[in-house]
Amino acid sequence: xxxxxxxxxxxxxxxxxxxxxxxxxxxxxxxxxxxxxxxxxxxxxxxxxxxxxxxxxxxxxxxxxxxxxxxxxxxxxxxxxxxxxxxxxxxxxxxxxxxxxxxxxxxxxxxxxxxxxxxxxxxxxxxxxxxxxxxxxxxxxxxxxxxxxxxxxxxxxxxxxxxxxxxxxxxxxxxxxxxxxxxxxxxxxxxxxxxxxxxxxxxxxxxxxxxxxxxxxxxxxx
Amino acid sequence: xxxxxxxxxxxxxxxxxxxxxxxxxxxxxxxxxxxxxxxxxxxxxxxxxxxxxxxxxxxxxxxxxxxxxxxxxxxxxxxxxxxxxxxxxxxxxxxxxxxxxxxxxxxxxxxxxxxxxxxxxxxxxxxxxxxxxxxxxxxxxxxxxxxxxxxxxxxxxxxxxxxxxxxxxxxxxxxxxxxxxxxxxxxxxxxxxxxxxxxxxxxxxxxxxxxxxxxxxxxxxx
Numbered sequence: 107x108x109x110x111x112x113x114x115x116x117x118x119x120x121x122x123x124x125x126x127x128x129x130x131x132x133x134x135x136x137x138x139x140x141x142x143x144x145x146x147x148x149x150x151x152x153x154x155x156x157x158x159x160x161x162x163x164x165x166x167x168x169x170x171x172x173x174x175x176x177x178x179x180x181x182x183x184x185x186x187x188x189x190x191x192x193x194x195x196x197x198x199x200x201x202x203x204x205x206x207x208x209x210x211x212x213x214x215x216x217x218x219x220x221x222x223x224x225x226x227x228x229x230x231x232x233x234x235x236x237x238x239x240x241x242x243x244x245x246x247x248x249x250x251x252x253x254x255x256x257x258x259x260x261x262x263x264x265x266x267x268x269x270x271x272x273x274x275x276x277x278x279x280x281x282x283x284x285x286x287x288x289x290x291x292x293x294x295x296x297x298x299x300x301x302x303x304x305x306x307x308x309x310x311x312x313x314x315x316x317x318x319x320x321x322x323x324x325x326x327x328x
Numbered sequence: 329x330x331x332x333x334x335x336x337x338x339x340x341x342x343x344x345x346x347x348x349x350x351x352x353x354x355x356x357x358x359x360x361x362x363x364x365x366x367x368x369x370x371x372x373x374x375x376x377x378x379x380x381x382x383x384x385x386x387x388x389x390x391x392x393x394x395x396x397x398x399x400x401x402x403x404x405x406x407x408x409x410x411x412x413x414x415x416x417x418x419x420x421x422x423x424x425x426x427x428x429x430x431x432x433x434x435x436x437x438x439x440x441x442x443x444x445x446x447x448x449x450x451x452x453x454x455x456x457x458x459x460x461x462x463x464x465x466x467x468x469x470x471x472x473x474x475x476x477x478x479x480x481x482x483x484x485x486x487x488x489x490x491x492x493x494x495x496x497x498x499x500x501x502x503x504x505x506x507x508x509x510x511x512x513x514x515x516x517x518x519x520x521x522x523x524x525x526x527x528x529x530x531x532x533x534x535x536x537x538x539x540x541x542x543x544x545x546x547x548x549x550x
Binding site: 304305307311313315319320323324 | 418437438472485509510511513516518520522523525526529534536538539542543
């Protein structure tokens with residue numbers, strides 16, 4: 107299995123590449139500049155000696171083409187629309203996993219949602235219904251992903267309008283050793299994406315006994 | 329200390345009354361019908377023999393008047409606006425704790441937010457800035473609250489525009505033995521309230537090993 111991670115040279119993308127590679131999944135790491143992706147891929151592979159999965163660097167379009175089905179969009183929100191526009195014609199038969207959070211410019215403690223309501227909904231509207239968009243992995247911090255000596259240890263909320271696509275994404279994410287939950291249609295991305303700035307707020311406050319918080323679904327009988 | 333719980337005869341209100349009473353806090357239990365509130369208060373006190381707090385039944389307006397500062401609004405969303413209108417003139421110097429979730433009519437797996445964005449924001453707009461509104465306790469199930477043999481065991485996200493009021497509410501809720509977190513201004517209620525239907529969705533699905541889920545802020549180092 108080979109997945110693409112676009113914007114894969116950012117901290118979130120690198121952390122995901124490391125985690126998936128260690129789980130035995132090949133990664134086509136995409137960047138605007140192929141050379142930068144190649145350099146970073148080399149470094150990541152060195153960190154993971156003995157991993158069953160291999161990380162290879164590409165420009166974003168070539169990364170999509172190198173993947174067999176799953177394409178993770180991990181660019182900053184400012185590049186969300188332009189990246190989607192650049193790859194929409196080559197996404198046929200793929201699933202777009204959108205992990206982008208529309209953080210407010212200059213204030214990571216707030217969202218500034220697009221007119222569609224959320225990044226996931228904006229992506230689905232831009233790509234059209236024939237390309238399933240699944241929102242996921244918004245609430246896992248890059249630091250957590252990159253701390254390979256620790257389990258991720260928080261849950262992943264997965265939303266989107268296409269149930270088979272969501273189930274495939276849940277199966278993929280579960281390979282990272284985390285619980286992934288189907289929390290409903292794409293409209294729920296308005297909530298899921300907005301959890302991230304609340305976590306960022308907690309992390310930068312002095313009121314919590316931890317940093318890099320995520321969330322967990324929890325119950326008295328769990 | 330005596331708090332009011334409006335709509336206190338519903339399952340959420342009863343569970344909160346039991347929990348606060350057991351924590352040594354007196355409760356003015358409000359209902360549209362004083363007689364019904366009185367009957368239910370009697371039953372709740374019997375369940376809690378030896379509790380330091382006492383529960384007394386009132387009509388909603390009298391419950392507000394009997395409270396010293398904190399007024400919890402626990403009515404169904406359909407009664408949210410009318411209840412607020414009926415008490416707005418007697419809320420001076422009180423804090424309104426809004427726990428109402430605008431669940432979609434006929435579908436508890438979705439929200440149907442008011443034009444203000446969330447119930448908390450609608451309440452704040454209706455009451456005016458001189459009455460602080462704090463959103464809290466949306467994500468704790470009534471079953472959990474009423475299961476007195478179990479700890480609540482999930483976290484409470486608290487939001488609102490008035491920091492001193494939020495801190496008072498956090499102090500109050502902490503007495504139930506839960507972690508309560510300030511997650512930002514009232515606008516974040518759009519997210520916090522919308523978590524509830526996602527939890528309801530998980531609870532009614534067959535895909536999770538539990539019922540009555542809540543959420544927890546969680547981190548690798550927690």
